Amino acid sequence: MIWETLLEHAWAARENAYAPYSNFRVGAALLAADGSIFSGCNVENISYSLTQCAERVAIGSAVAAGKMEFLAIAVVADTQVPISPCGACRQVMAEFGVPVVMMANRAQRLEMSLEELLPRASAGILDAPP
Numbered sequence: 001m002i003w004e005t006l007l008e009h010a011w012a013a014r015e016n017a018y019a020p021y022s023n024f025r026v027g028a029a030l031l032a033a034d035g036s037i038f039s040g041c042n043v044e045n046i047s048y049s050l051t052q053c054a055e056r057v058a059i060g061s062a063v064a065a066g067k068m069e070f071l072a073i074a075v076v077a078d079t080q081v082p083i084s085p086c087g088a089c090r091q092v093m094a095e096f097g098v099p100v101v102m103m104a105n106r107a108q109r110l111e112m113s114l115e116e117l118l119p120r121a122s123a124g125i126l127d128a129p130p
């Protein structure tokens with residue numbers, strides 16, 4: 001049931017995608033532990049590398065609203081197979097402990113844990129012996 005709601009939010013956010021360079025529109029919706037939902041779309045830039053992915057826009061928006069605990073994220077695009085979050089977005093999901101990712105196109109859904117998508121995300125980083 002919550003997936004239906006999250007996917008609806010993600011498709012709605014996709015409508016606002018700013019993607020004049022790739023014409024590839026992406027939407028995301030992030031569920032916070034308190035039940036609130038934060039949406040994102042991709043926001044491209046003429047300097048391509050400045051492009052923001054939909055997932056990171058959603059996460060940034062939630063963090064800006066003071067949310068730090070999350071239950072799931074949905075990401076959608078009109079693709080032939082369900083879209084995969086890029087590596088950078090996976091790392092940011094790991095930073096904020098987003099445990100489950102639903103990837104969807106118009107016809108299919110694929111649910112995976114973040115651990116499956118990005119094993120050992122932060123293991124050892126900044127971990128030095130005393």
Ligand code: THU
Pocket residue numbers: 019022024025026041042043044051052053054055075083084085086089
């Ligand atoms: N994009 C996302 O927003 N999320 C993803 O998971 C993959 C890629 C965007 C970035 C860029 O605007 C366009 O899709 C093509 O890479």
